[in-house]
Amino acid sequence: xxxxxxxxxxxxxxxxxxxxxxxxxxxxxxxxxxxxxxxxxxxxxxxxxxxxxxxxxxxxxxxxxxxxxxxxxxxxxxxxxxxxxxxxxxxxxxxxxxxxxxxxxxxxxxx
Amino acid sequence: xxxxxxxxxxxxxxxxxxxxxxxxxxxxxxxxxxxxxxxxxxxxxxxxxxxxxxxxxxxxxxxxxxxxxxxxxxxxxxxxxxxxxxxxxxxxxxxxxxxxxxxxxxxxxxxxx
Numbered sequence: 001x002x003x004x005x006x007x008x009x010x011x012x013x014x015x016x017x018x019x020x021x022x023x024x025x026x027x028x029x030x031x032x033x034x035x036x037x038x039x040x041x042x043x044x045x046x047x048x049x050x051x052x053x054x055x056x057x058x059x060x061x062x063x064x065x066x067x068x069x070x071x072x073x074x075x076x077x078x079x080x081x082x083x084x085x086x087x088x089x090x091x092x093x094x095x096x097x098x099x100x101x102x103x104x105x106x107x108x109x110x111x
Numbered sequence: 112x113x114x115x116x117x118x119x120x121x122x123x124x125x126x127x128x129x130x131x132x133x134x135x136x137x138x139x140x141x142x143x144x145x146x147x148x149x150x151x152x153x154x155x156x157x158x159x160x161x162x163x164x165x166x167x168x169x170x171x172x173x174x175x176x177x178x179x180x181x182x183x184x185x186x187x188x189x190x191x192x193x194x195x196x197x198x199x200x201x202x203x204x205x206x207x208x209x210x211x212x213x214x215x216x217x218x219x220x221x222x223x224x
Contacts, residue, residue: 043216
C-alpha cells in the first residue's frame with residue numbers, strides 16, 4: 001500500500017530565504033507525482049507535475065525533483081515571499097489516476 | 112478558461128438526511144475525481160470516472176456514498192443518511208485523461224449536525 005510522508009509538518013522562514021520541502025513515498029512504481037498548494041479555506045492549486053520518466057520540473061521560482069529509486073521528491077522554493085505562505089501537498093499516482101496525498105507542509109514566510 | 116466548479120460551497124445538514132454535491136469539470140476533461148479532506152484523515156480518494164469506463168469506487172467509505180456522472184460531464188456525489196463523521200470538505204478534480212495533471216475545484220464544506 002502506497003504511503004506518502006511530508007517533512008517537516010510546518011516551517012517558518014524569513015522572507016527571501018531559499019527553502020526545500022520534502023516528500024517520500026514507499027512504492028516506487030508511480031505514474032507521476034504532483035505538488036499542490038492550498039490556501040486556508042480554498043481548494044488545491046496545481047504547482048508542478050513530474051512524470052515518472054522525468055527527474056525534475058521547473059516553474060518560475062519553483063523546482064521539483066523526483067528520485068523514484070529512493071522514493072523521494074523535493075520542492076525547492078527560491079527567494080521566498082510572504083505570498084508563498086500556504087500548505088504544500090505532495091501526491092503520487094501509482095494506479096493510473098487516483099492520487100495518494102501526504103499530510104502537507106504548512107509554510108509561513110515572515111516579512 | 113473556466114476551472115472546476117462545485118456547488119454548493121457550504122452545506123449544513125442534520126444527521127440522517129441525504130445530501131447531493133455537484134461538480135462541473137473543466138470542459139474537455141474526460142477524467143473526474145472525488146476526494147474528501149477531513150482533519151483526522153487528510154486528503155483521501157473516493158471515486159474516479161474515466162470516459163465511459165466503469166468508475167473506480169474503491170475509495171468510497173460505505174454504501175451510503177454513491178456518485179454518478181451524466182453525459183460524461185457533470186458529476187453528483189450523494190451521501191445518504193448522513194452521519195457526523197461525514198463532515199469534511201469534498202473536493203472534485205478533473206484531468207484530460209487518467210494519469211495526467213489534476214485540477215481541483217474549490218470544494219464543498221459539509222457539516223452534519
